[in-house]
Amino acid sequence: MPATVLVGAQWGDEGKGRIADWLATESDVVARYGGGDNAGHTVYVGQQVFKLHTIPSGILRGQVMCVLGNGMVVNPVNLVKEMDQLQALGVTITPERLLFSTRAHLITPAHIALDAASEKARGAQAIGTTLRGIGPAYLDKTGRKGIRAGDMANIEEFADALHQSIREANEVLARQDMATLDADAAVAPYIEAAARLQPFLADTAVYLNQRLQEGARVLCEGAQGTLLDVDHGSYPFVTSSSPTAGGALTGLGIGPGRIDRVVGAAKSFSTRVGAGPMPTELTDALGDRLRGTGEHFWDEYGTTTGRPRRCGWLDAVMLRYAVLINGCTELVLTKLDILSGFEELKLAVAYRVDGKLLDYPPTTNAELERAEPVYETLSGWQEDISGARRGGDLPAAARRYIQRIAEVCGTPVHTVSVGPERDQLVQL
Ligand code: IMP
Numbered sequence: 001m002p003a004t005v006l007v008g009a010q011w012g013d014e015g016k017g018r019i020a021d022w023l024a025t026e027s028d029v030v031a032r033y034g035g036g037d038n039a040g041h042t043v044y045v046g047q048q049v050f051k052l053h054t055i056p057s058g059i060l061r062g063q064v065m066c067v068l069g070n071g072m073v074v075n076p077v078n079l080v081k082e083m084d085q086l087q088a089l090g091v092t093i094t095p096e097r098l099l100f101s102t103r104a105h106l107i108t109p110a111h112i113a114l115d116a117a118s119e120k121a122r123g124a125q126a127i128g129t130t131l132r133g134i135g136p137a138y139l140d141k142t143g144r145k146g147i148r149a150g151d152m153a154n155i156e157e158f159a160d161a162l163h164q165s166i167r168e169a170n171e172v173l174a175r176q177d178m179a180t181l182d183a184d185a186a187v188a189p190y191i192e193a194a195a196r197l198q199p200f201l202a203d204t205a206v207y208l209n210q211r212l213q214e215g216a217r218v219l220c221e222g223a224q225g226t227l228l229d230v231d232h233g234s235y236p237f238v239t240s241s242s243p244t245a246g247g248a249l250t251g252l253g254i255g256p257g258r259i260d261r262v263v264g265a266a267k268s269f270s271t272r273v274g275a276g277p278m279p280t281e282l283t284d285a286l287g288d289r290l291r292g293t294g295e296h297f298w299d300e301y302g303t304t305t306g307r308p309r310r311c312g313w314l315d316a317v318m319l320r321y322a323v324l325i326n327g328c329t330e331l332v333l334t335k336l337d338i339l340s341g342f343e344e345l346k347l348a349v350a351y352r353v354d355g356k357l358l359d360y361p362p363t364t365n366a367e368l369e370r371a372e373p374v375y376e377t378l379s380g381w382q383e384d385i386s387g388a389r390r391g392g393d394l395p396a397a398a399r400r401y402i403q404r405i406a407e408v409c410g411t412p413v414h415t416v417s418v419g420p421e422r423d424q425l426v427q428l
Contacts, residue, residue: 002212002258002259002260002261003212003217003218003219003220003248003254003258003259003260003261004023004027004217004218004219004220004259004260004261004262004263005220005222005245005248005259005261005262005263005326006019006020006023006219006220006221006222006263006265007222007225007226007243007244007245007248007262007263007264007265007322007326007328008222008223008224008225008226008228008243008264008265009225009226009264009265009266009318009319009322009323009326009328009331010225010226010227010266010267010270010271010272010315010318010319010322011225011227011228011270011271011272011273011278012039012223012224012225012228012243012273013040013225013267013271013273013300013302013303013309014225014265014266014267014334015265015267015334015335015417016041016221016222016223016265017040017041017042017043017052017057018041018042018043018044018057018334018417018420018422019263019265019332019334019415019417020041020056020057020058020219020221021043021057021058021060021061021422022415022422022425023219023263024057024058024060024061024064024219025061026217027058027064027217027218027219028063028064028065028211028216028217028218029058029064029065029066029067029208029211029216029217029218029219030056030057030058030059030064030065030066030067030218030219030221031056031066031067031068031069031204031208031218031219031220031221031252032054032055032056032066032067032068032069032072032221032222032223033069033071033072033220033221033222033247033248033251033252034069034071034072034222034223034224034241034242034243034247034248034251035072035073035134035223035224035239035241035243036053036054036072036073036074036075036107036132036133036134036137037053037054037074037075037078037079037082037107037132037304038053038129038130038132038134038223038224038239038304039052039053039054039223039224039304040052040053040302040303040304041053041057041223041303042297042298042303042420043057043060043422044297044420044421044422045060045422048089049297050086050089051303052082052086053078053082053303053304054068054072054074054075054078054079054082055068055079055082055083055086055093055098056068056221057221058219058221059086059091059093059097059098060091062092064097065096065097065098065099065211066097066098066099067098067099067100067101067204067207067208067252068098068099068100068101068104068204069101069104069204069208069251069252069253070101070103070104070204070205070251070252070253071104071241071242071247071250071251071252072101072104072105072251073104073105073106073107073133073134073137073138073141073241074100074104074105074106074107074149075106075107075112075132075133076106076149076152076190076193076194076197077189077190077192077193079100079193079197080192080193080196080197083098083196095199095200095202098200099200099201099202099204099207100149100197100200100201100202100204101149101201101202101203101204101205102148102149102150102201102202102203102204103148103149103150103203103204103205104148104149105137105138105140105141105146105147105148105149106137106146106147106148106149106151106152107132107133107134107137108133108137108147108162108165108166108190109162109166109169109181109186109187109190110133110136110162110165110166110168110169110181111133111134111136111137111140111165111169112131112132112133112136113133113169113173113178113181114133114136114169114172114173115129115131115132115133115134115135115136116131116178117172117173117176117178118135118136119131120176120178121176125275126275127236127237127238127274127275127276128237128273128274128275128276128307129239129274130302130304130305131305132304134239134240134241135239135240137240138240138241139240140165147161147162147165149197149201150201152194152197152198152201153198153201155191155194155195158190158191158194159187159190159191162183162186162187162190163183163187166181166183166186166187167183169181170183204252204253205252205253205254208252208253208254209253209254212254212258218254218258220248220251220252220254220259222243222244222245222247222248223243224239224241224243225243225322226243226244226264226318226321226322226325226326227272227318227322228243229241229242229243229244229247229325230242231244232244232321232325234276234277234361234365234368235365237274237275237276237277237365238276244325244326245259245262245325245326245327245328260329261329261330262326262327262328262329262330263328263329263330263331263332264319264322264323264326264328264330264331264332264411265331265332265334266314266319266322266331266332266333266334267314267333267334267335268314268333268334268335268336268338268339268401268416269290269311269312269313269314269335269338269339270311270312270313270314270315270318271290271291271300271309271310271311271312272309272310273302273305273307273309273310274307276365277365277368277369277371278310278312278315279312279315279317279318279348279351279368279371279372279373280312280313280314280315280346280348280373281310281311281312282311282312282313287310287311287312288311290311290312290338291308291309291311292338294308297420298335298420313345313346313347313348313373313375314345314346314347314348314405315348315373316347316348316349316405316408316409317348317349317350317351317358317359317360317361317373318361319331319405319408319409320359320360320408320409320410321360321361323409323410323411324360328411329411330411330412330413330414330415331405331406331409331411331412331413332413332414332415332416332417333402333405333413333415333416333417334416334417335417336385336398336401336402336416336417336418336426337384337385337386337417337418337419337424339380339381339398339401340380340381340382340383340384340385341380341382342380343380344377344378344379344380345377345378345379345380345401346375346376346377346378347375347376347377347378347401347404347405347408348373348374348375349374349375349376349408350373350374351371351372351373351374352371352372352374353367353370353371353372354367354370357374358371376404378397378400378401378404379397379400380397381395381396381397381398383395385398385418386418386419386424387418388418388426389423389425389426389427390426390427391426391427391428393426394416394426402416402428413428414427414428415427415428416428
């Protein structure tokens with residue numbers, strides 16, 4: 001049975017958690033392929049709100065096996081905390097439900113401290129990272145001196161490796177006049193976490209391929225988004241991994257022939273956290289209206305950091321690019337309900353850069369900063385659409401907005417979400 005990839009088609013925060021939760025209903029295995037606890041996936045079930053950072057949202061569907069793939073960087077202490085929080089909410093977490101790749105890299109206290117040091121050193125050029133240690137962990141991975149999950153098997157050697165990484169980090173921190181780490185205090189919770197995580201460790205690439213061979217349906221769950229991809233995003237204002245569909249192959253160890261569906265998740269408007277160009281950003285009252293006041297958990301404030309997100313009109317130039325890079329076979333639009341009540345909606349369909357019209361984003365940030373969106377204006381709708389479940393339940397203007405996005409991006413939209421609850425999905 002082939003696999004589906006779910007990928008963020010914007011700058012992350014597209015609502016992938018709830019879409020993964022929905023796609024999990026037709027999956028046997030949900031496997032995360034990249035990033036770490038910089039991600040924040042919110043799933044709303046009845047009166048409970050689950051905030052997941054490392055564990056795939058498939059864990060909330062009892063029949064699904066969850067996998068933390070080799071492409072991830074995992075903070076073992078935070079993973080154990082997340083497991084405990086889920087268990088306290090009644091979710092069973094055993095090796096029959098969750099496997100952790102021995103090849104995944106670990107985020108250490110040194111990485112977290114070095115993330116802060118690197119941001120400080122950049123000054124005005126700071127990326128606005130989530131400060132979870134993601135960049136330094138991937139740096140050690142590609143520099144071939146990372147610590148992998150499988151290294152937790154030998155506790156003594158694991159502790160030595162952690163001490164060594166902290167010694168090296170402390171030298172950097174001291175040079176930058178930043179507080180150094182107390183190695184013993186920092187290492188102790190890692191040793192505890194290592195013992196807890198032993199039973200979950202496995203060669204997940206072999207596991208996934210065996211399951212695919214047997215006919216299991218696998219959902220490859222992406223984190224972050226296409227425009228934060230280290231290759232395809234607005235470098236250097238990106239994360240350090242490959243959230244795009246290609247990352248699913250290397251991040252899980254499966255071949256391209258396994259994939260037959262690539263679902264791009266996109267919010268019905270644009271948001272971004274952290275620095276970097278965002279051509280359709282609205283810094284006025286309209287942007288504030290899209291963001292919300294922060295009183296609802298679905299308002300535009302980071303799940304991981306609580307930072308207000310930058311908001312703007314839907315940028316279909318970026319979306320068209322995401323469809324191209326990922327080979328999306330369909331798009332899912334989330335949060336369409338938030339657009340109810342706007343008189344008119346704008347959709348960026350091209351950029352004008354130095355007098356030239358562009359269908360795809362330019363590759364340099366300098367050009368992207370100069371890009372002027374070319375907008376189409378569409379009629380808004382006033383109706384509350386949160387109760388819609390079929391295409392026919394949506395006002396004509398909402399259907400036209402969806403149809404235009406599909407036309408401009410060159411891929412169909414089969415599903416939209418109209419509220420945070422599991423069943424607030426419209427199939428078109
Ligand atoms: P890092 O991944 O913490 O290194 O952050 C790099 C950039 O990616 C920053 O702009 C972050 O705000 C952004 N970022 C990382 N993870 C997410 C996410 O899950 N959603 C949205 N933005 C993210």
